Amino acid sequence: MKQPLLSVANLKKHYIDRDTFFARKKVLPAIENVSLHVDRQETLGIVGESGCGKSTLARCLMGLEQPTSGQVQFDGIEITAAGPELLRQLRRKLQIVFQDPYAALNPFKTVGDSIAEPLINYNLGNYHERQGKIDQLLIAVGLKSEYKTRYPHQFSGGQLQRINIARALALNPALVVCDEAVSNLDGIVKAQIVDLLRRLQAEHHISYIFISHDLNVVKRIADRVAVMLGGKIVEILPAQDLENARHPYTRYLLSAALTGDPARRRQRNKSAALNEAEHGYPDILTGCALKHRCPEFCEQCRVEEPLLKTIGSIHQVACHLIG
């Protein structure tokens, strides 16, 4: 059997919140027992609402943050046990694209200099070779090579994200983590960047971890989708099976993603009204919100007492969406 490019086993990250006034410590479990893998040239989508632990997971996978426990193996090498030099070498193959394309670039540097930065850090090529590589990268992401002398403020958000992608590709990575990389972009530009990522994947044989709170975008790019809730992965399923997902939280996310369709929205309003009449809660979250009335649901999504707070806020979001 082929070894996955990335495998994660029982990963946990707990933050400590120190209350200086009362000198007390509170443990904040950001991620809990996460296990997953990413194959070569595969895109794993990670979806979940704000605060569910997606970015913390990304930072732990990249070796940017030390997990509390668990293992992350990249290309057969244990990242969590790697020393600084090994980590530096591994990072060549592991890149990240962040949400805010402007903040990710130095406003005082030309975009050419920003793209050249990783090449200089790893001592790759001389000045002329690097200029050639910058030209190639800009063209690969659909921009003109002349743009390399311009500054970030001279570009649109979509163009800036293309520049960030070019920089992420400079070291020929095997895995790129896209952490809400298209969330700040408008509809058509978002779709163009997703298409660009897919083309680059085919051309450069890259794997992606594509993190987003937007299931519609994830469906467009991912081969498999991991659904996160309260720091845990509640299910991982092939993207083509999403519509038939059985897990109530995945169904809730699908339902929230459908709010743009007026017919579906009316249908949901009707079923929510029926459920509200019966249980006092909308259908999607009946089980979670009414834990004690529906233990079967809670067992299914492994909801524990501390998570009920998160569920409570999700419930409010759902009520809001249903209107």
Ligand SMILES: Nc1ncnc2c1ncn2[C@@H]1O[C@H](COP(=O)(O)OP(=O)(O)OP(=O)(O)O)[C@@H](O)[C@H]1O
């Ligand atoms: N450095 C930190 N110290 C303490 N708590 C943290 C820290 N970073 C994240 N957290 C907490 O961990 C939880 C998960 O945060 P995280 O940013 O990973 O969520 P997320 O799903 O990426 O959310 P968003 O989509 O809003 O960025 C949150 O409750 C957050 O407050």
